[in-house]
Amino acid sequence: MDRNQITKWFKAPAKMANKYSLHVIYFCTGCGIIEVPPVITSRWDAERFGVIPVATPRQANLFLITGYVSVKTLRAIIRTYEQMPEPKYTVGFGSCPINGGMYWDSYNTIKHLDKYIPIDGWIAGCMPRPEAIFIAVTHLWTLIDKEMANGYVKYRENYEYYRKNQEKVLGKLEWPPLFPVSDEPRGNVQ
Amino acid sequence: MNKSVKEKLESTFKDIQVSILEDSRIAVTVENHGVLVILRFLKDKGFDHLALLSAVDWIEEKEFELCFILTCYMQNDDEYTDSQRLHIILKTRISREEPNLETITGIFPNAEPYEREIHELFGIKFEGHPRLTPLLLERNYEIPPFRKDFDTRKYVKDVFDKIPFVEDKDK
Amino acid sequence: MVVKIVQIILSPILALVVGVFFLGLARKIIARIHWRHGPPLIQPLIDIIRLFYQKSVSHGRMFDLGIIFSLAGSIVLVLFLPLGRWCPLSSSGGLLVILYIMLIAPLGVALSAGEGANPNISIGISRKFILSLGYEVPLLLVLLAVMTHYKTISIMEVVSVQQSTSWSIISFPLFLSGLSYFLILPAILGIRPFDVSSAPQEISSGPMAEYGGKYLALATIEHAFVLFISIALFVNLFLGGAANPVIFFVKMLVVFVLGLCINAVFPRFRIEQAIKYLWKWPTLLAFVGLIITLAIRS
């Protein structure tokens, strides 16, 4: 927690500011959202680290994907992720986004979330405890320090592949592609 | 109390089997063409609340079984006569090859989403239903997922595992 | 003349620093009321720096110019307010100009956010204007009472008269107006019970819904300025301004902390309840204050 080291602030203000002002988009994607209220209220108080929930993706730079991701929710997750402004980070919360968790063989859940949107950090556990969110935040700090939290850069460079995977699962997407895509004809695999 | 209901049912309808399960539950099995008549009869008797409509896939006997659970709409909990605590489970069998049935939204309008769900997940067609469009699922499936012959592991292997990771895009 | 230039440059910077400090203090006090440790006092500054480095989304030319115009209006308004002894632009308009420049900020934000083409924004803006109509009724009565009491429209004169005689919050007729102004202060600041126009839960933070990086930074700075201006106006009109900025700042701190502690414990009003409250007690007090002032004056 090097928030009070003034020299670091003058050397790399962007990195320090990004580290100590993570605004989480308050979007309940799955069963894990029940862990977020204790985190932001007086029991664990995430605001000490500058982490506060905000209402719209436009104001956020951290996206906490909590719990299993059903096919229908994936559409909303992709839309929200694309509406967040650039340096944005995502954290997969719980084992379901990692590899499907206990719904590994279900027809209706998404198994590996990072096939569709880039994920910077994972928290294992079938609903990890609130302290695990702080572990994720500190982990994110080190990633930002080491310039490794570049999920959004990966998304921008391989957008075509991400888009193709998304359309494989969700069929035709209503909104236009975020970045220009060389649209050669692609059959939709059912 | 449920004895009188049993006699009333057996007296008015001929080819039905009525059996009393524990204290407040009656199981009634009936042919699929007689369902509407019995539902109308029970509704007039005061069982005006269709609590649930569910289906069971008996794959060995190649039949679907539909269960209608009826009860009285309880106004207030405390003073209840024992007849009002009665649950009636109406069961009927339809063949698996051409699984279709009359819709009951005429009698119980609240059955509309139940029937849409069963149509989507079991493939049972309800004639006369206002809109049999998909309710829950995002994708469409050749074999409806809740049928026993739907192999979910194979489906996952075909759809989700075939989608490549973005990292190994150059392979 | 040089002193004037220094004053003109210094007062907006001072206002910005004090405003951002008040924002941080507000979050810290609310956290401590919730039994939470709460963020450091400079957290709003960190947020603003981060927002300036973050990319954002623009919905058109008016989307950019509106927020710039609104922040410029707030900065100009600071120049009209006396901070302690010196007041840069006091000679060009007085209280009437202050009253009218106060409406540039909400109008600018409304025009810029309006182009964000989002119903949450439009509902937020309509609520913000209804709320401003709500607190404007008592505020106008209060300002008219002060103007008729001191028989002038220039705020410097009001401050100098209070310096010589007693504070106007203690003098008989203006006590009611002062109390009424304090009751509507949270509505002007847009904090806890009256943050109905930027409610994150109901209308996803109203006009701020489409504001991304630098737009949100400018909006936060503008909120800091509004915080500074409303409290400075209260201190100037009712607590007799101050000889030097330090005492002025202490008075503002007392008023802000007092107001915040009272209001941090209230749940958010619905917009009708807010209007009913604003048009009942504060308006009654201000109306009675004005009638008594008029009676004394004639």
Add this chain to the structure above:
Amino acid sequence: MSLVALLIIAFGGALLTYILGKLSSRIRDSFAVIISLVLLAIIACFYGRSVEKTFYSGFFGLGLVLRLNMLSWFFAIAISALGALSVIFSLSYMKDREHTDFYYLTLLLVNAAMLGIVLAGDLVSFYIFWEVMSWSTFLLISYNRGPALAAGMKYIIMSIIGSLAMLIGMLSLYTTYGTLSISGISAVIASASSGYILFILIIFSIAFGIKNAVMPLHTWLPDSYAEAPSPFTAVLSGMLTRMGIYGFVLIMYVIVGAVSTLNLGPGILKFNYILAWLGAITIVIPTFIAMLQNDAKKLLAWHGIGQGGYMILGIAFGTSLGLAGGIFHTLNHAIYIVLLFMSVGAVQYRTNGERDLNSLGGLIKKMPIAFIGGLLGISGLIGVPLTNGFVSKWLIYKTLIVEGYPFLTFAALIGTWGTILSVYKFLHNMFLGQLPEKYKDVEKSPLSMQLPMIVLSLAILLFGILPGIPLKVINAIGISFGFESLNVTIWGIASETGTLNTINIFSAVLVAGFIVWILFRLGAKSVPVSQQDSYAAGAHTPADKYHYTAEFYNPLYRMIKPFLRDVIDEFYYWIAASVQRLCGGIRHVYTGDVGYYVTYIILFLAILIFVQLKWKPW
């Protein structure tokens, strides 16, 4: 170049355009524009000259006099400028409409009649031009047929009542003083009894109150503004309705003279105090009714009534500051209300006549000039500093506070906040928010519409930042009425009880805006994005359903709607209905066959004989 020649050019030009219209529409259009610009040029070079000449003395023994002084020049220049701009605006607005020759004839006739009113030196010619103006306005209001006929009928009935009141006043003046020339009467009337002066003031203020839509006499205005074609509504709302203000100033300060109007009536019940309260009510109630309107032109019409109240407040107290405020507000109001109606007209022209605020939206990207016009128009209407509306409102508020009427100031200030709410709804529903599908391919407004809007927007900013230009002329008017002069400077008014310096405000806003703009550029780049990409909680924004306009201030509507029923309008309709029933009853007497008439005659003779026998009255 005498005044008579000016009027001949004005009226002759109107007739000539009608004749030319028969030949070809292009010649008629260009001729109409040329005539208006020529009139503007002539009046401009009349500045400073004060002339009084009887041009025709044979009118039943009364001399018709034409007169020019600072007040009439001020109004004349405003009339001709706005007339020229609205003619230019209507070039493309009326392009593919039928019988446009008739439209241009009546439009130029109205402008000429208004010039006549302003230049009239005696009450007879004043009355003649007043009637010409009323009638040509009636013809223009009912130009669109359909509901416009009812609106025109309502307008013409109330104007006739006003003219009759003025006629009674003139007759009584003629019988008592034998002359009707304004200078003659004003010299003599000071000696009349205060009761007689009160009678004259009340009679004339009824006529001018109807024309200026003061509260109880305002009901004709919303319908006629909404139904008349947009370019004419601009002229109607800009200058025509303000002939009432010219009339008030004429009767209160020129004919009767300031000193006697101000102490008419005992203590609190002075004539101008009651007039001021009427003005205050005219500000508050119409502004809040405007908030409930869903029709763009009706909303602006109700604001027209509301702003009329500010002018009445300005001229009611007869101090030089108040008079300057009132007259300056007349000019400002003329500028921005014409601009707003032109902006509505441009939108109407492009969206084939769409006026309903709930079905428009997002036009800022398609019609930027109309948006800029609308934006500056509403900021002038509100009185945002740096616009002309602010300066005149500042003058009016200062007079009210210095004179010691806080409650009148409170009414005026609340009027401003009501204006902000309703006027933002107007701009938001038309230009901001989502663009409906059917207006996707709307193009920009044509050049002939953009030109007047740009000119008027610049005028708003120019008079807002350098108010000295018009205030110098208005100060001269005040001096000609015998008030002490204000020390007007290019940047505003300097006085010991509070000076207004618009240059300071302008430079401060400019510098602060520049600093904020640099701060804005320093931040990270922002990506332009379409209206489809708006935040919708993860869902896709549905086309045509993502725009919040209906009942824009719903919580406020529910609270204030019961108090805002237009009871006066219903009262007038009740009177009309009862009169109609009465006449229906009388009509039954005439059944049409002769037998009944013979019996009526015999009965009548019998009654006469009986009365003669019984009481012998003859």
